[in-house]
Amino acid sequence: MDPLLALARGRGLAVVEDACQAIGGRYKGRSVGTLGHLGCYGFIRNKAMACGGEGGAVASFDEAAVRRVIDLANHGRGERYHRAHANPDLGMARDAVGFNYRQSEILSAIARVQLRHLPGGSGRGGAWPTNTAT
Ligand SMILES: Cc1ncc(COP(=O)(O)O)c(C=O)c1O
Secondary structure, eight states: OHHHHHHHHHHTOOOEEEOTTOTTOEETTEETTSSSSEEEEEOSTTSSSOOSSSOEEEEESOHHHHHHHHHHHBTTOOGGGGGOSSOHHHHHOOSSOOOBOOOOHHHHHHHHHHHTTSTTOSSSSTTSOSEEEO
16 A cells, blocks of 8 residues: 555555455554545455445545545535435535435444444544544
8 A cells, every 4th residue: 555655645646445344344453444535444244344245334534525425425515415304405405516325223223332342442532533434
C-alpha cells in the first residue's frame, strides 16, 4: 500500500481501498481499510465478517465523504430524507443521481454487533474510523 499511497498523494488522488475480504486485517500495524481515503468492506457470507445477508460498509476519517456515500446509496436523496417523516414529499427530492444500495436495518444491527468483536472494536477511536456507513 505504501507505494500506492505515495503515488496518489503526489497527484492529489484519493485511494479507495477494497478491503472486502480483509476486515480485521492489518498493514504495518494499521487496520486495513483505514489506510486510504475510503475503505470498503463486504459482509456477505463468503467474507471475513458476515451480517446474515447482503451487506457491507464504507469507512473513512472524512465525514463528508461518508455522507456522500450514504446519499449515493439512497438515490441521491441527501440528509433531509432522514428527517422527512412529517413531509414525505420533501424526502423524495434528489440532490444527485444515486442508487438503491440501502442495507436493511436488521442486517445493519447484526453488522454493528459483529464490528464490536473486531480487534480494537469499532467507533472507540484509534484503530477504526467512527464514520462508518453500513
Ligand atoms: C476483494 C473483493 N471485493 C469485492 C467483492 C464483491 O463483494 P460482494 O459479493 O459483496 O459484491 C469480493 C467478493 O468476493 C471480493 O473478494
